Amino acid sequence: MAKGKASAIILVQTEIGAETRVMDELLKIPEVKEAYIVYGTYDIVVKVEADALEKIRDIVTNKIRRLPDIRTTVTMIVVEERVK
Numbered sequence: 001m002a003k004g005k006a007s008a009i010i011l012v013q014t015e016i017g018a019e020t021r022v023m024d025e026l027l028k029i030p031e032v033k034e035a036y037i038v039y040g041t042y043d044i045v046v047k048v049e050a051d052a053l054e055k056i057r058d059i060v061t062n063k064i065r066r067l068p069d070i071r072t073t074v075t076m077i078v079v080e081e082r083v084k
Helices: 019-026 053-064
Strands: 006-014 032-037 044-050 070-077
Touching: 006 019, 006 053, 019 032, 019 044, 044 053, 053 070
Parallel strands: none
Antiparallel strands: 006 044, 006 070, 032 044
16 A cells, blocks of 8 residues: 555445446446455455545445445455555
8 A cells, every 4th residue: 555545445245136237336436446246245345545544435435335236335444555
């Protein structure tokens, strides 16, 4: 994570069968850098990057959580990142 940047991992639970449609919509949000459809309690894992934590909050609240077919989200703020 570059200095002055904020990142978050967001776990998304969708309505049954809506995973691909929701992921397509998530990837239209410029701050969404990665998205994965997964098996388990959650359906999609999303990585978001922005200039500040307040921007992350705005993206989650006003963009991601308002998408149709999203049931729940869990947001985890990244405090340290290491990439192999």
